[in-house]
Amino acid sequence: MDVVELLPRLHLLRFPVGQAYLWRDGPDGGDGALTLVDAGPAGSGAPIAEALTALGRHPRDVRRIVLTHFHEDHAGGAAEVAALTGAEVLAHRLDAPHVRGEVPGPPPVFEDWERPLHERAARLLPPADFEHPTRVTELSDGDVLDLGGGAHVVHVPGHTHGSIALHLPRYGVLFTGDTVAASPVDGTVMPGVFNLDRHRVLAACHRLAALDAEVACFGHGAPVPARAARALRAAAEAADRSAAGPDGADGTDGGPADTDGAPPGDARTGR
Numbered sequence: 534m535d536v537v538e539l540l541p542r543l544h545l546l547r548f549p550v551g552q553a554y555l556w557r558d559g560p561d562g563g564d565g566a567l568t569l570v571d572a573g574p575a576g577s578g579a580p581i582a583e584a585l586t587a588l589g590r591h592p593r594d595v596r597r598i599v600l601t602h603f604h605e606d607h608a609g610g611a612a613e614v615a616a617l618t619g620a621e622v623l624a625h626r627l628d629a630p631h632v633r634g635e636v637p638g639p640p641p642v643f644e645d646w647e648r649p650l651h652e653r654a655a656r657l658l659p660p661a662d663f664e665h666p667t668r669v670t671e672l673s674d675g676d677v678l679d680l681g682g683g684a685h686v687v688h689v690p691g692h693t694h695g696s697i698a699l700h701l702p703r704y705g706v707l708f709t710g711d712t713v714a715a716s717p718v719d720g721t722v723m724p725g726v727f728n729l730d731r732h733r734v735l736a737a738c739h740r741l742a743a744l745d746a747e748v749a750c751f752g753h754g755a756p757v758p759a760r761a762a763r764a765l766r767a768a769a770e771a772a773d774r775s776a777a778g779p780d781g782a783d784g785t786d787g788g789p790a791d792t793d794g795a796p797p798g799d800a801r802t803g804r
Contacts, residue, residue: 534546534547534548534573534577534580534581534584535547536584536587536588539554539748539750539756539758540704540706540748541561542556542557542558542561542704543555543556543557543706543748543750544584544588545750545756546573546580546581546584548573548574548577548580548606549574549657549658550574550606550654550657550658550753551571551573551574551606551607551752551753552571552573552751552752552753553569553570553571553572553573553577553581553607554569554570554571554708554750555567555568555569555570555584555585555588556568556569556570556680556681556701556706558680558681564590564594566594566595566596566680567585567590567594567595567596568595568596568597568598568599568680568681569581569595569597569598569599569614569620570599570601570699570708570750571598571599571600571601571607571608571710571752572598572600572607572608572609572610572611572614573606573607573609573610573614574605574606574609574610574658574659574663575605575609575610575613575659575660575663575664576609576610576613576659577609577610577613577614578610578613578614578616578617581610581614581617582617592617592618593618593619594618595614595618595619595620596620596621597620597621597622597623597678597680598611598614598615598618598620598621598622598623599623599624599672599678599684599697599699599708600622600623600624600628600632601696601697601698601699601708601709601710601711601752602624602625602628602692602693602695602696602697602710602711603624603628603631603632603638603693603695604638604693604711604727605658605661605663606654606658606752607710607711607752608624608632609658609659609663610663611632611665611666612663612664612665612666612667613664615666621668621670622666622668622669622670623669623670623671623672623678624669624670624671624672624695624697625671625672625673625686625688625695625696625697626671626672626673626695627690627693627694627695628693628694628695628696629669629671629695631693631695632665632666632669633665633666633667633668633669634665638693639693639694639729641727641728641729642728642729642730642731643727644726644731647726647727650726650727651726651727672686672697673686673688673793674686674687674688674697674793675793678699680701681701681703681704681706682701682702682703682704683701683702683703684699684700684701685699685700685701685702686698686699687699687700687740687741687744688793689709689710689712689734689737689740689741690729690730690733690737691712691728691729691730691731691732691733691734691735691736691737692710692711692712692725692727692728692729692734693729694729696710696711696712696737697710698710698712698737698741700744700746702744704748705745705746705747705748705761706746706747706748706750707741707744707746707748707749707750707761708750709725709741709749709750709751709752710725710751710752711725711726711727711751711752711753712724712725712734712737712738712741713725713738713741713749713751713765713768714726714751714752714753714754715751715753715754715755715756715757716754717753717754720754720755721768722749722751722754722757722764722765722767722768723768723771723772724738724768724769724772725751725752725753731776732776735769735772735773735776738765738768738769738772739769741765742762742765742766742768742769743762744762745762746761746762746765747759747760747761747762748761749761749764749765
């Protein structure tokens, strides 16, 4: 696992598939409480503990683990990290049952070109029969968490029904989860892949761009360290043009993201 400092109080933890982020509260140079945004795949507990030690911290300094969604490359390590740290696990109320392992999560609706990418990524992940956290604090759109001067929960359904972003206005930092990504080839910012509903993802991208974040931290791909809102707007607009096609119409209503509602009725939600 690679550990990269993005800001004095923010580190990226990069796994073979996906990444998590470590946020430190408290005064500059201090030893304030730590928050993990996502927990990596199963087996991430020991590498995260080693990273904390290398940074001069103790696993028990981690107070909370905020999960952007239930997928195993983000939530698979939550139970073991929580056991090592004693941290509270939090997720959106629509994804929380999947995080706890009570019901299977709905599989993505793949674009044809996404299938080989997903197959390659799946080969790098551990088996799916990982331990699930039994206690998960459920979040809703508009909740404000006691970290980063007030972290706003932004419900961005589309990648999963309960996907969230976490916005820290005081510091201009935005954690997008897998709603937005950066290309591993050239770093181009783009809507995330392996979604339940791509149209809702595009609407969510516009909502995140409107937050005017300075720094954007993605679930996959290199973060944007400056002028992130500009990159997010450009990505959302480019995706809109691509979706519209040559005739300028994609057959959708272009409405805003449906935040915090129950998932639309859909046979894809059972597996």
